[in-house]
Amino acid sequence: MKNIFLVSLLLVASAAQSQNQTEFDKSFVSIGVIVSDLDAALDFYTNVIGMKETGGFNVNEEFALKTGLTGGIPFDVKVLKLRDDPNATEYKLMSFGNKKNTSETHIQERNGMRYITLFYKSTDDVLNRLKANNIKLLGETPITLANGKSFILVQDPDGTFIELIGN
Known part of the structure; x- marks a missing residue:
C-alpha cells in the first residue's frame, strides 16, 4: 500500500513538473x-x-x-x-x-494586431461607462452569445477593436 502511494505521489509530481517545463520565463x-x-x-x-x-x-x-x-x-x-x-x-x-489611424469599420481591413478581448464578470458597469462617455457600440452589440454571455464591440480612440464579454 505504501508503494502504491509513493508511486502515485511521484507520478503526480512528475506530471506537475513536466507541465511547468517551458522556455518562457513568464x-x-x-x-x-x-x-x-x-x-x-x-x-x-x-x-x-x-x-x-x-x-x-x-x-x-x-x-x-x-x-x-x-x-x-x-x-x-x-x-x-x-x-x-x-x-x-x-x-x-x-x-x-x-x-490617428484611418477609420476602419471591421477587423479584416488591415494586417497586424487588430483587437483584444476582455472578459468581465458582468458587462453592466463597463456598458454604463461606455454610454456615459459616448463610446459608439459597433455592430448590433450588445448581443447575447450562445453561452449566454453578453458581447460588446467598441474601438479605442485610435481604432483598435475591443471585444468585451461577460455576464
Whole structure:
C-alpha cells in the first residue's frame, strides 16, 4: 500500500513538473500599443474600460537606438493591467505623436494586431461607462452569445477593436 502511494505521489509530481517545463520565463504576454494621444488612450483604458495603471518607464535615446526599437527617439511607456497582479498581462501604451489611424469599420481591413478581448464578470458597469462617455457600440452589440454571455464591440480612440464579454 505504501508503494502504491509513493508511486502515485511521484507520478503526480512528475506530471506537475513536466507541465511547468517551458522556455518562457513568464506566463503572460506583454503587449505594446502605439497610440496617437497617450493621455486620451490612458483615460479611455482606465476610466472607460476599467484597466489599472500599474506602472511605467522611460526609454532614453541611447537605449531606444541600441535596441532597435526606434531610431533614437526616446519615449515613455504606461503599463496597464486588468488587475494589479505580477502574472497579469501587461498592456503597454506609448505615443510618438503619430496621426490617428484611418477609420476602419471591421477587423479584416488591415494586417497586424487588430483587437483584444476582455472578459468581465458582468458587462453592466463597463456598458454604463461606455454610454456615459459616448463610446459608439459597433455592430448590433450588445448581443447575447450562445453561452449566454453578453458581447460588446467598441474601438479605442485610435481604432483598435475591443471585444468585451461577460455576464
